[in-house]
Amino acid sequence: MAETHSLQDLQQPAVSSKVFVQRDYGSGTTCRFQTKFPSELDSRLDKQQFEETIQTLNNLYAEAEKLGGKSYLEGCLACLTAYTIFLCMETHYEKMLKKIARFIKDQNEKIYAPRGLLLTDPIERGLRVVEITIFEDRSVGSGR
Amino acid sequence: MSNFYSKSSTQIRVYLRVKVERAHQVATGERAEGFRSCVCDVACRRPHAPTVRTPTSRLIMKKCEYQQIDPRALPTPTPPHHRGDDDGGGGGKSDELKRPRRKWEVFPGKNRFYCGGRIIVARQSGVLPLTLGLILVTSGLFFMFDCPFLVKHLTSCIPVVGGVLFVFVVITLLQTSFTDPGILPRATPDEAADIEKQIDNTGNASYRPPPRTKEVLINQQVVKLKYCFTCKMFRPPRTSHCSLCDNCVERFDHHCPWVGNCVGKRNYRFFYTFIVSLSFLTAFIFGCVTTHLALIELVICFFSVWSILGLSGFHTYLVASNLTTNEDIKGSWSGKSGEDVTNPYSHKNIFINCCYVLCGPLPPSLIDRRGFLPADESAQTSGADIEGKPQTAHTCPDNNSPAVNSDPSPELSMSCGARRAASPQGDGSPSHHTKTRWKKSKRAALHVPNPAFDVPVSPTSPDAASFAPSQ
Numbered sequence: 001m002a003e004t005h006s007l008q009d010l011q012q013p014a015v016s017s018k019v020f021v022q023r024d025y026g027s028g029t030t031c032r033f034q035t036k037f038p039s040e041l042d043s044r045l046d047k048q049q050f051e052e053t054i055q056t057l058n059n060l061y062a063e064a065e066k067l068g069g070k071s072y073l074e075g076c077l078a079c080l081t082a083y084t085i086f087l088c089m090e091t092h093y094e095k096m097l098k099k100i101a102r103f104i105k106d107q108n109e110k111i112y113a114p115r116g117l118l119l120t121d122p123i124e125r126g127l128r129v130v131e132i133t134i135f136e137d138r139s140v141g142s143g144r
Numbered sequence: 145m146s147n148f149y150s151k152s153s154t155q156i157r158v159y160l161r162v163k164v165e166r167a168h169q170v171a172t173g174e175r176a177e178g179f180r181s182c183v184c185d186v187a188c189r190r191p192h193a194p195t196v197r198t199p200t201s202r203l204i205m206k207k208c209e210y211q212q213i214d215p216r217a218l219p220t221p222t223p224p225h226h227r228g229d230d231d232g233g234g235g236g237k238s239d240e241l242k243r244p245r246r247k248w249e250v251f252p253g254k255n256r257f258y259c260g261g262r263i264i265v266a267r268q269s270g271v272l273p274l275t276l277g278l279i280l281v282t283s284g285l286f287f288m289f290d291c292p293f294l295v296k297h298l299t300s301c302i303p304v305v306g307g308v309l310f311v312f313v314v315i316t317l318l319q320t321s322f323t324d325p326g327i328l329p330r331a332t333p334d335e336a337a338d339i340e341k342q343i344d345n346t347g348n349a350s351y352r353p354p355p356r357t358k359e360v361l362i363n364q365q366v367v368k369l370k371y372c373f374t375c376k377m378f379r380p381p382r383t384s385h386c387s388l389c390d391n392c393v394e395r396f397d398h399h400c401p402w403v404g405n406c407v408g409k410r411n412y413r414f415f416y417t418f419i420v421s422l423s424f425l426t427a428f429i430f431g432c433v434t435t436h437l438a439l440i441e442l443v444i445c446f447f448s449v450w451s452i453l454g455l456s457g458f459h460t461y462l463v464a465s466n467l468t469t470n471e472d473i474k475g476s477w478s479g480k481s482g483e484d485v486t487n488p489y490s491h492k493n494i495f496i497n498c499c500y501v502l503c504g505p506l507p508p509s510l511i512d513r514r515g516f517l518p519a520d521e522s523a524q525t526s527g528a529d530i531e532g533k534p535q536t537a538h539t540c541p542d543n544n545s546p547a548v549n550s551d552p553s554p555e556l557s558m559s560c561g562a563r564r565a566a567s568p569q570g571d572g573s574p575s576h577h578t579k580t581r582w583k584k585s586k587r588a589a590l591h592v593p594n595p596a597f598d599v600p601v602s603p604t605s606p607d608a609a610s611f612a613p614s615q
Contacts, residue, residue, distance in 0.1 A: 018334045025360045025367070028489055029381055029395070065505055067496075075413075075503025082315040083414060086506065093505045126329040126510040128377060 014136050021054065021130040031061040033122070033130050040134065044115045053107055053119070054130070060103065064096035097123055248513035252330055253391040261513035263322045266389045270401030272321055279317070279422070282444050283310045286429050290436045302432060309425040316418035317403060324509040325408030326394035328375065328383060336376035343371075363488035382489065384470055397462075398469045407469075410509065413502050416459055423452040466490040466497040 019040050024032040035054045037047045071092060078085050104121050112119050112132075120131040248261030256265050283306070291303040331339070343356060356371035358378050369378045372385050375392045379385070384396035386406050395409035407415045430445035462472060466489050471477060477487040491497050 018338070020335055020338045023380065025362055025381055028362055067500055067504055071505045072499055072503045079413070079417065079503065082312050082417070083319055084315065091506055091508070094508050097508065123510070125332065125335070128328070128331070129335060
């Protein structure tokens with residue numbers, strides 16, 4: 001039976017466990033997450049799907065922290081105005097974070113919610129981890 | 145601050161109402177005399193024997209009893225006249241429980257918040273008032289006395305240049321002081337449990353393991369990440385825990401008492417701009433004043449110029465090599481130990497390093513001060529708040545020290561949050577001691593590491609040190 005699983009439906013069943021995808025510091029302090037597939041998700045999710053999600057997230061964060069002409073221009077302009085421009089302007093990083101939030105919402109609706117999983121935006125965890133909540137199977141089973 | 149005051153007056157009203165209510169209940173026989181009624185009725189967390197629950201008392205009951213009530217089993221609806229009675233107290237309390245709380249109100253670190261969480265400062269403002277005072281007084285004297293003389297004899301550009309520099313200095317000083325330096329929010333209980341599980345899996349479970357570290361390879365350099373016992377997470381690289389603010393700060397540089405805040409990833413550029421523009425300003429005023437010979441300004445500027453110029457030079461070196469004061473002091477990348485170590489974060493190019501540190505993208509604050517707490521957490525913490533508030537009026541200073549010195553629970557820290565700034569307990573003597581030390585050593589010693597203010601964590605000791613300001 002085709003059924004759209006809204007997040008409200010999924011929050012009714014109990015949380016079975018949470019998986020934390022840690023940061024990957026191999027290339028310094030830039031925001032990257034490990035693409036290693038957690039074993040707890042074996043039964044629920046494709047490895048490839050997971051890696052694709054994490055890789056896209058990493059790319060989005062890399063773009064937010066990219067050093068390029070645009071970011072330097074923004075920085076120089078801010079410096080000249082004694083950084084008061086930050087009070088009225090949204091920075092490139094903030095725009096990218098909104099884009100990331102939309103991406104995660106989209107991924108949740110299309111891929112993770114139908115499998116009884118929920119991705120939490122890393123910004124809500126201080127960019128330390130990607131938290132994946134695994135819900136109990138019974139509600140998903142009854143829905144399918 | 146106004147939030148705090150309105151809450152405490154509400155709590156006092158609730159407290160008094162409870163006392164009156166209980167007396168009435170004893171008089172009418174609803175409650176047996178001799179029932180243990182605490183003075184801290186509303187604040188006490190101990191479960192009391194259940195009483196006859198009138199709608200009135202139900203509304204203003206303390207948190208533990210309130211939780212025992214099953215809302216679905218309420219026998220009668222609340223009579224309207226009781227509701228009317230309680231609008232001042234009970235209505236206020238139910239509003240309190242429903243009011244969504246912002247995250248800054250329950251922030252576990254030792255920070256103070258103003259303007260609804262928009263402005264964040266360290267608990268001790270250090271000598272920020274002195275810094276501001278010195279700048280304002282010196283500049284004020286300059287503009288009032290020297291400028292007219294110099295405009296007459298030289299050029300009218302002088303007050304313009306002086307004015308621009310002065311505005312720059314004040315704005316960047318305030319930004320350094322009031323901006324989140326890059327505080328990392330503490331790990332959620334689930335995260336902490338997950339990390340503990342991983343540590344137990346890899347280590348020996350029969351004894352307490354040594355200070356926990358994790359090694360990562362960053363650009364072919366081995367970097368040790370330390371576990372923070374306060375924040376319950378492995379600190380990211382270049383992050384350090386400031387004991388004065390009780391927070392982990394990203395790219396921690398140092399805790400600066402002159403600006404009354406930590407200097408970290410998010411406010412380093414403001415700090416750098418502040419000291420550079422201040423050195424220009426002091427040099428400018430010094431230069432102008434030597435022509436006019438005003439003694440006070442001369443003395444202040446003479447001492448300031450050398451120390452501020454020295455500090456600016458030091459930080460310019462740090463910026464060019466993408467180092468922090470913390471790393472420079474510890475000699476993390478200087479190769480002291482004989483190994484071939486280089487700074488893995490440097491871009492190997494002075495110009496790129498400068499651009500990255502000063503003009504790179506500014507990450508937003510991770511602590512989301514003005515965000516709202518989720519409804520269930522909000523209800524719990526507001527209940528604890530109502531318990532805690534009447535206590536804080538009398539007992540917070542006593543409770544504060546043990547709360548601060550042990551692992552601070554969010555409830556206690558939140559309930560004492562606004563007060564903690566004023567409470568002299570726990571930090572009184574060390575802050576006075578270090579303040580005296582700083583005033584004696586003057587600005588010339590600013591760049592010299594003071595163990596009281598710099599990174600308190602030694603390489604070997606666990607983060608119990610984070611609770612004591614000085615090693």
